[in-house]
Amino acid sequence: MLAEIFSFKKILPVLVFFGLATALYFNFNDWSTYHSYFYNMTTIDNFSIVFSSLLIGAVIMWLLMAGSYYRDENKITDHLAIICFALVGGILMTSYTNLMMLFVGIETISISMYVLAASDKVSLRSNEAGLKYFLMGAFATGLLLFGIALIYGCTASFDLGVIAGYVSAGNLPQMFYVGLILILSGMFFKAGVIPFHWWTPDVYQGAPTAITAFMATVVKAAAFASFFRLFQMSFAGVAGWWIEILIIVSAVTMIFGNLMAVSQTSLKRLFAYSSIAHAGYMLMAIIACNDMGARSLILYAYAYSAASIGAFAFLIILINQLQTDHQDALKGLAYSNPLLAIFLAVILISLAGIPPTAGFFAKYYLFTTLISQGYVGLVIIAVLSSLIGVYFYLRPIIFMFQHSNVETKLKISQSSLAFFALVTLIIVILGFMPQLIIEII
Amino acid sequence: MDSLIVLLIPLLPLIGFIISGTLNKQANHTLINGLTCGSVFVSFLLSVILFYQLQSGSAPISYKLLNWIYVGALKLDLSFTVDALSSIMLLIITGIGFLIHVYSTGYMHDEPDYARFFSYLNLFVFFMLLLVMGNNFVVMFVGWEGVGLCSYLLIGFWFKNNAYNDAAKKAFVMNRIGDLGFLIGMFLILNKFGSLNYQTVFDLASHAATNDPTITVICICLFIGALGKSAQIPLYTWLPDAMAGPTPVSALIHAATMVTAGIYMIVRTNVLYTLSPDAGFLVAVMGVATALFAATIGLKQNDIKKVLAYSTVSQLGYMFAALGVGAYETGMFHVITHAFFKALLFLCAGSVIHAMSGEQDIRSMGGLRKKLPITHITFFIGTLAISGFPPFSGFFSKDEILAKVHEYNGGFMLFTILAITSVITAFYMFRLYWLTFWGNFRGNSHQASHLHESPKSITIPLILLAVFAASAGLIGLPHLFHAPHLLNNFLAPVIINAPTLEASASFEIALIVVSLIVLALVTYITYQIYVAKARIPVADADEKGISKWVANKYYIDELYNALITQPLQAVSTFANNYIEKYVIDGTVNSFRWLTNTGSLLIRQIQTGSIGLYIFGIVIGIICMFVFKFYLA
Amino acid sequence: MNIISEVGINSYLWLAAILFSIGVMGVLFRRNAIIILMCIELMLNAVNILFVAFSVMHNNPAGQIMVFFIMAVAAAEVAVGLAILILMYRNMGSVDIDTMKKLKW
């Protein structure tokens, strides 16, 4: 995978960049081959490849975006090391076939996240975010482990295939179900859905913006990938049992997630709550746990992470230059630097799910899979909550495009403008040619 | 060739309208006169040619301009036919129209918007011709509303004065109410007969059963349209207010042509009306009621034009009575005669007002016969004609109506009312005549000095009209004199199987004698009251009792206002302020409020303390357990 | 002969469950961050017991290997946790988690 990083500061980012590019390249060339490593603890199949390429892509974008975050810190090597370490954990989470490997993957990504969340020593908020994330993360891992132990108790093995065989054999003992619920709750915590979402807003707001961006994209995508893989590969047999829980949780998450976001004035916290809402949508993809569900999950993950990277990149610039992430800071942006405003508008529109963008297509494809499975009621709830979503996503646009008398000019360097152009391009391309992703699997 | 004439007749006034419409204010008057009066005169000549062709028994001439709306069963095309009935109307419109054009060259001489006035007049003639010459109901409807538009433009001609604008708006809206009835009637016809062309509709109707309910409803709807246009009982209040327009307008539109459109329409659809007797009865009753009602109001009016306006409403009531009982030719006969003498009276009133430099109240006139001799004589002929003195046209047409109504079974009650109304008509006409032309001058000195006979361009039309008013009776001599009833046989092809109402000879003689005596009596009494004792009607303010009630036109306008406009206004303001804001908008805004407060509430649960968070997680797990193991 | 078959797996199950719930209670009710840390460790060890019990019951070594994994990870976790706690102590002067209430709503 990735060589350890040696400490020569200047060329470090470039080195990392190339490292990741090669990883991405290797990733693609062993496409649809099926071989496993570590005594079939992890396998590379299309699902895992697509997701890991998403993760790597997200980290590359992150590197481009968060230049300011790690350039002026002196301990640049540590941060990059942890970031790459977290990426390894993520890739593990997407390509495991063994519960043990799942646990290792989750732990690597979580621990590196605890550190990163608390990395800004000076600010108390980051410290508090780190603490909260650590305590609840550890607690949730405990739950997950207890669940895995119970499952192991029944099936006597960690391999997903064996568990699937055991499940399809029928008449499962009571203990299995208890284990299943505990695993489920562990996974819910990682995904950040309503009954277990408590940490997300505070940690996202507390952690430095670049890290929040990382968390919102890479960690969430990895969490959902592992969630989907686990339940589709092993527990599909007993689907009728756990799907009800998922339906209720996803419905509640979507509605309350969006509702909570409505009255937020700080943009960072707004995006935190919106990430909860989007978690609700991705959960819906898991409900339809067939390959169509997989495709919609991937598409949604791509669209969501592209958009949120763009959004958080903008936040970084906003906070660095105006020291506030209050929404009034956006006033009159369309007139001070129109290009940036247009890019941000496209990003927000994609998050809201309005047609020409990738966000819309992802939501549309999700609704199709669900209606084909017959969950029309859930789709209606999804539609209503996405409406609430539109309500708060459009508010920044109104602030930007309406008050034309404010003259706070954000100094935007050419490179970050190019970055935004790239993000917008990705969103629009995904919006128009989603088959790039859908036809892959 | 003659079908080309049919096209030319309406085309000329249209061209006149377009050209004079574009001329700006400074264009010299002779050019405008030549253009507009010329076009109407040429149309008059052409309609005379057509009249003679029809007279010599040729079939109705028609011309199809273009196919207008072809949708499903509806095959509408803009096409004109001129048959007996429409050729008569053509003559009236173009003839009297031309005279009034000449009259208004003099009357409107010093009017700045000269060109605009004449363009509107020509447009009016165009639409009236369209109405009369259309060969299907929709073309008639086009003319119908077009004429309504022109009356709006002409009444509100002096648009600086807001009262005139209100009168114009009222006229248009009242017509529109009638048009709705007409529209519904047209849909009924289309629905029942599948087409709107007169020919097909009347052929199908002629062998439909009498008293067929739909035909009755059709007739009633068409009658509602006629009510609006010819100002009958419920929808007549716009006509008196329409006097706000210049006098030639009142003469042309509100006396001779437009108001008779309703009668033309009923005569045109006589087949349907003969098929539904009870619709006919309704028409008769409404006609009689309007006649009586308007005549009583006329008694107490002090504005020269208002008196004539109410007399028009009452005469129209007569015509509708005739149509109601089925005497269509008599109705048309009265239309012709009424057109002549009412136009004459209005033009005389115009020249009086012109002479009195704008004064219209008869209480400040009097003794004008010395200063305006020609106007006086022509006015006197008009008064004799309208009150029905034997040699004049009014006598023949009115008596024929009385005779026909008498013959109609159960018509005795109607007959008596009509007789009384004719007495009242004679009374208020003579009252007007004595007050304006006899007694001593009551106006102020400035008016006295200004009094002079109107110029040639005004007096010539007056004389011509007076001649027609006098002689028009000849075309419809009663059987008593064994002369052929020219009008009846001319109209025969148009009127199909109408009921034959022949009054016995003895009754007619009695009628003539009685009416002569009564009229003589009335002239004498009115002479005594208004000239001998010189009793001048008292000022409006201190009218008492019934006369106060009558003077204020039975408070009909105020009644309509209270019944319709006020509640409509109240309902709309209520809807605008309350329903719109709170009920409908409210529901939508409530969603917004709901989400806002909802989010504020839910936000609170993020208290920030880790203990509570973990507690939340544990509760979540417990709920899952409970849900899975105990509920499902 | 293995002790598990005599004593029966249920008792081990109960033991692990009880230990686990004690850990959860500890995390819930205690205010001091270090105590919470220790309770989390307790929970992890309860899971270890369970793993070992099951691995012996199915006599396949995978369970025990899993225990090693868990121990290693737990150690790393505690290290990071304590670092954060020190940081918190330096900033806040106390380890009580209720002081950490700024990020809310």
Added chain:
Amino acid sequence: MSESLLLLMLPLASMLIVAVYNGDKGLLSKGAVAASLISLLASVYVLLTFNSTVGFQSVSSYNWIPSLGINLSFGLDGLSILLVMLTNFLTPLIILATVNREIKNQRAFYALIFLMQFALIGVFTTLDAFVFYVFWELALIPIYFICLMWGGKYSGAITLKFFIYTLTGSLFMLTGIIYLYLQTPGSHTFALQSFYTLDLTAQEQSYLFWAFFLAFAIKIPIWPLHTWQPDTYTDAPTAGTMLLSGIMLKMGIYGIMRWMLPVMPLGIMQWQNLVLVLCIIGVLYASCLALVQNDFKRLVAYASMAHVGLIAAGVFTTNIYGLQGATIQMLAHGINAVGLFYIVDIIQSKTGTRQINELGGIAHNNRLFSILFVIVLLGTVALPLTNGFVGEFLLLNGIFNYNIWFAAFAGLTIILGAVYMLRSYKSIMLGDIASPSSKFETLQYNEKIVLSVVAIAIIAMGICPQYFINLAQPALENIFQLSHLHN
């Protein structure tokens, strides 16, 4: 390259030209007008070479996402060619109308208008449900930004409400489309033809009816769902209001005709009565409100709502008169609405106020303006020989064939229409000269052109509407067949 695609691409091209070009202001607006005229000429050319007897003309389809059965298929039939013509006819007028008004960052303004035109033509020509939905939403975005950036003081809140209101409807339509998509046999396709041949149970059809009806009713707007309309119309800039009322309204009605009548006739049969009652209440309600409005633009907004309610009622009568009447009245209302709103704009820009009671006596010294105002007014009041009458006559006839009492109540609109239009005309133009209207100097060249083109169109369409009727006849015939075939 089929014509329908050509028509679609032209506005997009003109948008790019305008967005890129940053020359001086005057040239820009002239360029914009020229660009819109080119697309007008193109559509006139297509109109001339169009024989409406054959079903869908110049169909071109490129597959966009084959795996999901979505392909970009565009085609023209009688109905859509008329509406494309309307769009291409009105856009140059709208642009010409704003030529001499000073507008902040004009480039963005014209680019958005052309994007709007592109989306509208897309909606009218597409034969694929998904593409229809995408264009339907795409049309929403430019109008949202136009109203937001150039609107009045409260444009933020009003446009947000408008956006979410319309989006609610269209999202339910999306679920409806997805449901239909899943009903199509085999590998599911979005093609319009495949939707026509679906046989759905009455129950399904009534659910689908509500899903689609909500979206179209909000767009038209039909009575209870109209609260966004008055505020958005009055607050939007003139070009925005013209676009909204002139063409965007027709998307809703076109949607009903193209997607609801043939696809779910049973659903319509069940809810026909209710919808007609709603429409007619809407007509009367809007007319009453128009009576008491003091802001002339708001009055015209309610007036346009009343007319459109009648059109919607006509469409739902599902008889040939109603359909044909609705098509003609759509064209007529488009022209009249643009004319009226432009008059409002002229009055406001020249006298600085829109309040009826403050104005008065403008007709004194500018006759041309009053004549043009009267012609447009007559078109709205549906006087015969104007385009309004043809549509209104057919519509009322259609409603009449459905139920006499509905026609009687709907007929009240011609009376109320006359009342509020004449009242406003009187108090603005006639009477004595009020202080603001004394500043009313003569019309500029572009105002004269736009208003006279509108007036000529009104009269011309009134006298010979048969050309448009023939064009739409075959298309409406087959919709009529399809909607009666099923039951």
